[in-house]
Amino acid sequence: MIFTLICRSIILYVLILFLIRIMGKRQIGEMQPFELVITLVIADLATIPMAETALPLIQGVIPLFTLVCIHYLICLLSRKSVTFRRLFSGKPVILLDPDGINYENMRKVNMNFNDLLEGLHSAGYFNLEELLYVILQTNGTMTVINRSPYAPLTANDIGIRKEQATLPMIIISKGKVMNENLKLAGIDEKFLIENVSKVGINSLKDILILTFDNKGKIYVQPKKGKFKTVDTKYTGGNWWKKQ
Numbered sequence: 001m002i003f004t005l006i007c008r009s010i011i012l013y014v015l016i017l018f019l020i021r022i023m024g025k026r027q028i029g030e031m032q033p034f035e036l037v038i039t040l041v042i043a044d045l046a047t048i049p050m051a052e053t054a055l056p057l058i059q060g061v062i063p064l065f066t067l068v069c070i071h072y073l074i075c076l077l078s079r080k081s082v083t084f085r086r087l088f089s090g091k092p093v094i095l096l097d098p099d100g101i102n103y104e105n106m107r108k109v110n111m112n113f114n115d116l117l118e119g120l121h122s123a124g125y126f127n128l129e130e131l132l133y134v135i136l137q138t139n140g141t142m143t144v145i146n147r148s149p150y151a152p153l154t155a156n157d158i159g160i161r162k163e164q165a166t167l168p169m170i171i172i173s174k175g176k177v178m179n180e181n182l183k184l185a186g187i188d189e190k191f192l193i194e195n196v197s198k199v200g201i202n203s204l205k206d207i208l209i210l211t212f213d214n215k216g217k218i219y220v221q222p223k224k225g226k227f228k229t230v231d232t233k234y235t236g237g238n239w240w241k242k243q
Contacts, residue, residue: 096134168211
């Protein structure tokens with residue numbers, strides 16, 4: 001009995017994990033309403049065959065696959081039809097415009113002023129007069145557009161040419177050198193040892209994580225102690241040009 005429960009639990013866990021991966025990678029807060037409903041129903045359906053050993057496993061598996069097929073069909077139709085997309089996902093709603101708060105739209109989405117202010121505060125906005133538009137997206141997140149006098153300055157605004165930022169590449173993880181990344185970055189282990197030794201690290205095995213960016217800067221976190229940075233000025237690699 002116990003062994004059967006364990007086996008059914010493992011099978012269903014692997015199956016649900018596989019189905020969720022098929023449905024796509026989204027956080028709960030980024031899901032459309034129909035995606036959230038299907039996810040909750042899948043979670044509820046999975047508990048029935050997992051605990052009820054008298055129920056054939058196939059009777060629990062078929063509803064799960066059916067829901068995933070429904071999800072795929074809705075996504076397919078939503079991509080092809082704007083009307084269908086609005087039916088299942090709704091459409092963005094303007095909560096604040098140049099004239100101020102749009103109370104009628106707030107009523108349509110069942111929001112009050114506290115909900116609006118809490119959402120803005122969470123996003124780092126506190127003064128309504130600084131905002132030009134606040135748009136409630138179909139997944140429940142808020143998009144905010146500042147009025148021009150309050151918008152942050154960009155490099156383009158003040159005539160500065162700024163190099164494109166890129167993600168640093170992980171070169172060492174838990175003392176292990178990632179040779180493929182090392183090659184892409186255009187450096188070798190000798191180069192690493194020479195530079196990390198400048199900050200008191202004598203062995204690559206003592207490094208918890210080391211990253212290398214397109215400006216030649218090394219970020220290194222030893223297994224013991226505080227992180228260090230080394231500016232090598234080396235930009236010989238070409239991985240960042242492919243990003």
